[in-house]
Amino acid sequence: MKQFMVFVRKEFYHVFRDRRTLLILFGLPVMQILLFGYALTTEIKNAEIIVVDHAGDAASQQLTTMIAASKYFDINASDKSDEDIYKAFKKGKVKCAVVFPIGFGNDLLNGEVAQIQIIADASDPNTAKTLTNYLTAITAEYQQQINPTANIPMRIEPVTRMLYNPELNGSMNFVPGVMALVLMIICTTLTSVSIVREKEMGTMEILLVSPFKPTYVVLAKAVPYLALSLIDLIIILLLAVVALNMPIRGSIILLLLESTLFIISCLSLGLLISSVTRSQQTAMMVSMMGMMLPTILFTGFIFPLENMPWPLQFISNLLPSRWFYVIVKAVMLKGLGIGVIWKETLVLAGMTVLLLTISIKSFKTRLS
Amino acid sequence: MSEKAIVCKDLTKRFGDFFAVNHISFDVDQGEIFGFLGANGAGKTTAMRMLCGLSYPTSGEASVAGYNVFKQQEDIKRNIGYMSQKFSLYESLTVRENIRFYGGVYGLSDKQLKEKGDELITKLGMEKEAKMMVGSLPLGWKQKLAFSVAIIHQPRIVFLDEPTGGVDPVTRRQFWDLIYDAADSGITVFVTTHYMDEAEYCNRISVMVDGRIDALDTPANLKQQFEAASMNEVFYALARTAKRSAD
Known part of the structure; x- marks a missing residue:
């Protein structure tokens, strides 16, 4: 346990001393939220x-x-x-x-x-x-x-009510999507890059020759980034509420728990990327480009999934972010509880366990 | 537990039908400085990885610090130190933080870390640099620091994989002083190198050619055996017989 803490502390030193990491960690979410919230909305004004x-x-x-x-x-x-x-x-x-x-x-x-x-x-x-x-x-x-009392016979008057978002506020749709996007990019990029960096620098070899078990290396890498991602999540939520007037109608605890689940699945993905790439650049490219595009295309926050042909819908179902997006919308905008979103949660949990198992396995086999 | 630090018998590593390491056998005594020579691609690194518990041998037997390389890799890891040809400290950590990290990974207590850390810094004369980022130190200092960190937990054996690559002759000499100190304190040193002057500093040397050990003796005996004036000539005589090309 003490060895574990030594490792976690070292990981924090790395993060706080690297300007690039800090920028990705804290600059990216703020930028994305504000960009999507203000600039890129489907809402038309003036x-x-x-x-x-x-x-x-x-x-x-x-x-x-x-x-x-x-x-x-x-x-x-x-x-x-x-x-x-x-x-x-x-x-x-x-x-x-x-x-x-x-x-x-x-x-x-x-x-x-x-x-x-x-x-x-x-x-x-x-x-x-x-x-x-x-x-x-x-x-x-x-x-x-x-004519408030209009009562003309045989006249059908459609009364539309825009549920959950009566002002048709565009950012309501975007924020949950951007949350998925930002967490996805941050978690996969930072974990994969930080592990590949150790491989590149040769420090990974030293760690493997040490009595510190490979599984612990993985976990000790994941813990700091999990903590930092949660801080990111809170920043995003604060921005959403304060700057974009987003409501959080459901339970915040539930939202945080679901997000933790999603973050873990992204961290596992990052780990997986790190075990198949050799250089920091490749890891960065794969996790940024490789994750950003599918997340934007197939999560449903920009292009509605319902209109896609079934092969694309099938692909979208394989993405954890697609399920997380549904969950966040349900909890934040509709105020729904676990009773309604248990199916999505189960899918997300299943994906997380699967990804984590595969990534730890591949991490171990790549080393030997 | 044997007196020997390393015992190898017919140790073999095969990838498909390629014998990276082909039935090598040798012993290393406790406290000995053992030079492990060979051209690039001769199989040194593969052999060393097996001894460090990083990969399983295909066949043969070996024990390191008295532990079996097949079954007791974890025990081996606790009793060895390792320093690779790549510089392997964290550049964005200070000297002291690196010491604390690696010491901590080997399970040293806070008190031990403090004592060992102070002792190490004094010995290397790095009092002023203790709080500097390792990345800003000159290469020679980094290598000496890396070596000292690799033996901070007083392992029985330390494996050095081309530890002095790219370092100037004066610093290399100083580096070898550290190696002698370590050997004097009872640590077995297993070192690979391409510098033949360094080979002369070893107690005994083995030369690997095409996955086999073709020569193993003290530098003096080897020179006599090959009727050579220097280790360089010995090495060339052996390396010329190689059929594999270097990687």
């Missing part, structure tokens, strides 16, 4: 819109004001002709247009069907869809305002 008001009555003006007041739109111009709309679209500056026909207000007041036309630049279908959704929502809200 989209330029043209309003063509042929009606010019109170109703059309009120609705225009509401559109202008929403954070999603900036009114680019409101006195253009229909032709101007197409010119503006071609320039690409304007993403969306609303046209009020003559008599809009009258139709509305007389109980007729009042129509407005929404035109969107669908060369980017996702943006177009999102914007028209925002506009429909604003229109519905306006209707509600002018």
